[in-house]
Amino acid sequence: MVREWRLHTLSLFSLSVAFVCLGAALLVVTNFWAAEQRWRRAGRASVFLKDSASQGEVDALRAALVRVPGVTGVRYVSSGDARTEFGRESDGKGDLAALPIEAFPASIELDVAPDMPDADLADMVVKMREIPAVDDVETYQAWTGRLTRLARGGVAAAGVLAIVVLSAVLAVIGSTMRLVLQRRRTEVEVLKLVGATDGFVKKPFVLEGAVQGAIGALAAIALLGLLFVLVRGRADTELAGLVGVEPSFLPWPVAIGMVVLGGILGALAALVSLRRLVPV
Amino acid sequence: MLRAGGARFSRDAAHRPILVFEDVYKSYRHGAPVLRGMSLVIERGEFVFVTGPSGSGKSTLLRMLYRADTVDDGRILFLGRDVARLREDAVPFLRRNLGIVFQDFKLVSSWSAFENVAVVLEVLGLPQRLVRARVAEALERVGLGGRGDDPASVLSGGEQQRVAVARAIVGEPALILADEPTGNLDPQLAIDILGLFEEIHEGGTTVLFATHDRTLLEVRPRRVVILDEGKAIDVPQGLSADEYDNRLPL
Numbered sequence: 214m215v216r217e218w219r220l221h222t223l224s225l226f227s228l229s230v231a232f233v234c235l236g237a238a239l240l241v242v243t244n245f246w247a248a249e250q251r252w253r254r255a256g257r258a259s260v261f262l263k264d265s266a267s268q269g270e271v272d273a274l275r276a277a278l279v280r281v282p283g284v285t286g287v288r289y290v291s292s293g294d295a296r297t298e299f300g301r302e303s304d305g306k307g308d309l310a311a312l313p314i315e316a317f318p319a320s321i322e323l324d325v326a327p328d329m330p331d332a333d334l335a336d337m338v339v340k341m342r343e344i345p346a347v348d349d350v351e352t353y354q355a356w357t358g359r360l361t362r363l364a365r366g367g368v369a370a371a372g373v374l375a376i377v378v379l380s381a382v383l384a385v386i387g388s389t390m391r392l393v394l395q396r397r398r399t400e401v402e403v404l405k406l407v408g409a410t411d412g413f414v415k416k417p418f419v420l421e422g423a424v425q426g427a428i429g430a431l432a433a434i435a436l437l438g439l440l441f442v443l444v445r446g447r448a449d450t451e452l453a454g455l456v457g458v459e460p461s462f463l464p465w466p467v468a469i470g471m472v473v474l475g476g477i478l479g480a481l482a483a484l485v486s487l488r489r490l491v492p493v
Numbered sequence: 494m495l496r497a498g499g500a501r502f503s504r505d506a507a508h509r510p511i512l513v514f515e516d517v518y519k520s521y522r523h524g525a526p527v528l529r530g531m532s533l534v535i536e537r538g539e540f541v542f543v544t545g546p547s548g549s550g551k552s553t554l555l556r557m558l559y560r561a562d563t564v565d566d567g568r569i570l571f572l573g574r575d576v577a578r579l580r581e582d583a584v585p586f587l588r589r590n591l592g593i594v595f596q597d598f599k600l601v602s603s604w605s606a607f608e609n610v611a612v613v614l615e616v617l618g619l620p621q622r623l624v625r626a627r628v629a630e631a632l633e634r635v636g637l638g639g640r641g642d643d644p645a646s647v648l649s650g651g652e653q654q655r656v657a658v659a660r661a662i663v664g665e666p667a668l669i670l671a672d673e674p675t676g677n678l679d680p681q682l683a684i685d686i687l688g689l690f691e692e693i694h695e696g697g698t699t700v701l702f703a704t705h706d707r708t709l710l711e712v713r714p715r716r717v718v719i720l721d722e723g724k725a726i727d728v729p730q731g732l733s734a735d736e737y738d739n740r741l742p743l
Contacts, residue, residue: 408616408617
């Protein structure tokens with residue numbers, strides 16, 4: 214590998230580009246999954262009250278909700294409290310903070326047990342909507358569902374990218390190995406003439422292919438890590454506010470898996486390209 | 494001696510000829526056979542020249558022996574095993590019993606002299622300590638003691654061929670095949686290299702030396718096999734240049 218460093222450097226660069234695409238897709242997918250899990254576990258529902266709801270109706274509703282199986286917490290948020298909370302979260306920025314109190318409806322915030330069946334929650338929502346004092350009920354399931362669909366779409370995209378990466382690895386390493394084999398033609402010929410088996414001859418090439426693939430993946434992870442640090446430094450607050458979780462880098466098992474995948478693909482590519490050694 | 498293809502060594506093998514060509518046919522073009530029913534027996538410990546005009550089949554003979562080529566018909570028995578019918582995966586084990594020297598040396602120029610010789614023993618999986626000792630001994634034997642670290646690319650033609658000879662003998666093969674080993678060397682170097690092969694032969698190794706250089710045939714009376722029109726003409730007592738011309742008029 215040292216002797217043909219120019220050839221291998223070009224090969225590594227191509228591999229890194231392919232793995233960066235795959236790594237980026239995996240990064241997005243893992244963060245979507247984390248957000249989806251966070252929202253799924255949040256176990257929240259908001260019961261928005263009509264402006265005309267009386268204090269008695271609100272108290273009765275609160276008392277009833279406390280007794281519902283699966284509801285672990287009930288908290289009344291008045292219009293004023295809602296405006297104050299919003300102002301605190303947005304640090305007083307934006308035009309919404311300047312809106313009057315009437316723009317922030319009173320609500321009862323429910324904490325729902327994570328294991329509460331969706332059907333029971335949906336049933337509860339239907340019944341609550343029939344209560345005259347209730348304007349609307351938000352369970353954020355649509356948001357969670359959207360995240361789940363995004364995550365699944367991301368997985369599908371990652372799958373397609375994985376196929377692209379596989380093809381790229383096979384093509385790049387295969388071509389590199391064939392070039393290396395041509396350059397080392399005499400070496401291979403001598404090895405075969407002194408009685409080396411095909412396995413003995415191919416072993417260093419397969420190892421080279423595996424190392425190339427693994428280093429390509431490792432370089433991609435390092436580059437992605439650098440980009441992640443740069444992006445996070447500028448946008449983590451906005452992203453956290455948007456999806457409810459702080460963005461995180463690839464989990465260790467995923468990163469190690471990519472390197473191992475790179476190694477395996479590299480070895481396979483070398484093996485396939487060496488199907489037919491120099492005939493001697 | 495290594496076992497070829499896993500066969501057990503037989504006591505009778507010691508008394509059998511080391512090499513037998515039985516009615517060997519080989520052609521590269523239809524209607525123009527290189528070897529036509531060639532038969533030949535080489536005994537253990539012999540030094541045999543194989544000669545003939547260009548295209549007579551000298552290299553073909555050797556190539557079929559180390560299975561770089563296959564016979565069209567006939568048998569080639571080496572240590573009692575038919576080389577022509579070996580499976581592909583058994584060919585490396587056949588070659589481990591042979592030492593082969595080529596006209597173009599076939600050294601890896603980016604390797605040192607040591608590495609070019611050591612590769613034979615590394616393929617066998619010998620420990621490095623033993624490899625170092627045997628390679629040093631082989632290089633010493635060919636007159637290149639202490640030159641192991643020199644890259645093959647900086648060695649002269651004669652020195653490169655000596656390294657090739659060292660590589661051929663380091664594995665202590667049963668048979669050494671030399672395919673025009675002096676073809677790229679000047680006459681004096683050619684004599685020197687022939688002398689090297691003769692020294693190796695004196696140690697008991699069988700040598701099959703293919704050459705078209707008639708001056709080498711005169712150095713010492715040795716058995717000569719002349720390939721002519723696809724057949725082998727055996728001259729056990731050797732040939733002078735005149736006798737060569739008489740056998741193969743121009």
